[in-house]
Every structure is written in structure tokens, then in C-alpha cells.
Amino acid sequence: MSTDFYNISIVPFSAIIVKICRAYTDTQEDFEDHYQEVCLQIWKSRNSFKGQSEWSTWVYRLSLNVNMTLLKKRINDKKSASSDHIASDITEEPQAFADESLDQLYRAIRQLSEVDRAVILLYLEEKSYQEIADIIGTNPNNIGVRIKRIKERLKKILDGKIN
Template sequence: MSSDFYQFSILPFAAIIIKICRAYTNSQEDFEDYYQEVCLQIWRSKDNFKGQCEWSTWVYRISLNVCLTLLKKKKNGQQHFTSDRLPDDVTTDNKAFENESLNQLYKAIKYLSEVDRAVILLYLDEKPYSEIANILGTNPNNIGVRVKRIKERLKKILDGKIN
């Protein structure tokens, strides 16, 4: 990967990659592995970008697909979360964000399904429903309903009503 490509095509969108990787990892080591793999896949797929969407949308798609694929591979060989409670031995600390409120939000987001995590991350980045639907391959009305339900669920998690 050339340093020019990284500097102009990945670095300006690093916040997107960081947010997505953080939402799908439980340790700093996994976060770093996911981040590196996402960057590699963006570089590998650069020739497939046809300009039919914004580059940032392309980065979102690749980031989500890579993280979901890596998560699926990891789950096939390890325990995965099926309840509203994270196993005690999983660390949710991650140095990607130092803000405690943000850490609490990301910890709550980990209770959501993989698809719901993607929806709420895009929503928090103030993407319009139409763009979220385009990235996830669904329709905007579906996104509106999902966002409402996800927000209610996150509120319950953050208020301690789900443990």
C-alpha cells in the first residue's frame, strides 16, 4: 500500500474505520487487527470503486463487511454473545476513545446485534436513512423503525434496566 493512498484515501476516513472496528471488538489487540485488515481491504478493493457512491460510503461498506466477516470467523471457533450480558472475562476497554461517556455508549452498543450496531453507528454519524439503507442493502423506512427500537434498547441498557 503506497503512503499516498493511505494518506489521501484512508487517513481522512480513519474515524469511520475506528468507530466501526471499535464496535465489533472487545480488546485493543482485536481492534488493531480489525483496523489493519479494513485498511488492507480498502486498498485491495480500490480498483472496484466505480464512483456510484461517495468514497466515505465505500469505506463504511468495506469496514462493516470486514468486521462482520472477522467477527463471524472468530465466533465459529469461540464463544459468542447471545444474551444481554457480556461474559465477565471480556474486556470492553479500548484505547480508541478516552471519553468515559463514549466508552459507556460503546459498551452498550456491544449488547446489540451486529446489524443493529451498524445501523446505530451510521445514525450516530448523522447519515440520512437513505444512505444507511444503501450501505446495508435495505430500505429507508426499515432503517427508521430500527433506529427507534435501537434507541429504546440502548436507553434501557444505559439506565441499567437490562443487566
């Protein structure tokens, strides 16, 4: 990957890549792996960008797809590993980031479904309902209702009413 490509095509979007990767990872090591994989896939897929959307929209979608794929792989790996070993009943999630309140929010977001994670992250990025719908591939009319439900679920999670 050339430095020019990285500086022009990835660095300006690194904040959203970071947020998406944080929402789909539990540890700093996983976060770094996800971030690196997103950057690699952006570089590998750059020629498939057709210009039918903004570059930023394409980066969002690619970042979400990479993170969802890696999450599914990690879950499948854990399932196969747990079938080989007896898992402990106590699972303490490590703190992945220095800011405790931010870490708590990301832990709550990680409890959402993959699509709901994507929606709330895009909402937090102040994307319009139309932009969110374009990125996740759905109807913009459903986004408002979905965001309201996600906020209610996050509030319950953060208040300790849902595990």
C-alpha cells in the same frame, strides 16, 4: 500500500473506520487488528470500486463487512475453543478505551445485532436515512423505526435493565 493512497483514500475516512472497529471489538488488540484489516481490504479492493456510490459510502460498507466477518470468525473461534475447555461462568469484559463513558456506550453497542450496530453507528455519524439504507442495503423507510427501537434498547442496556 503507498503513502499517497493511504493519505488520500483512508486517512480522511479514518474516524468512521475507528468507530466501526470500536463497535465490533472488545480489546485494543482486536481493535488494532480490525483497523489494519479494514485498511488492507480497502487497498486490496480499490480497483473493484465502480463509482456507483460515493467513495465514503463504499468505505463504510467495506468497513462494516470486514468487521462483521472478523466478528463471526472470532465467535466461531471462541465456540470451538470453549468446546475444548470448560468456560468460566464469570466473564469480565476488559475496558478497551480510556474514556469510561465512551467505553460504556461501545459496550452497549456491541450487545446489538450486527446490522443494528451498523445502523446506529451511521446514525451517530449523522448520515441520512437514505445514506444508511444505501450502505447497509435496505429500504430507507425502515431506518427511522429501526433507529427508534435501537435507541430504546441502548437506553435499557445503559440503565442496566438488559444484560
